[in-house]
Amino acid sequence: MHTEGLAADMIFAGVDHHALWLRIRNLECCGAGYYKKSGFLHVDTGKPRFWEETSSRVADNLSQG
DSSP states (O other), X not given: OGGGTOEEEEOOTTSOHHHHHHHHHHHTOSEEEXXXXXXXXXXXXXXXXXXXGGGSOGGGOTTOO
């Protein structure tokens, strides 16, 4: 979704990212990922779903091929 301009990874200084992620989840509007170790939130325009860094498979590089 990033390559199509439909997703963003965002950092908000002075904001509790976990609390913001929970609020976005409750909206049930989009995809929302919380990356505590990396310090950012992922938000996209896809179907409602959510994940944390440990379940994201970000290290698998799913966009290859």
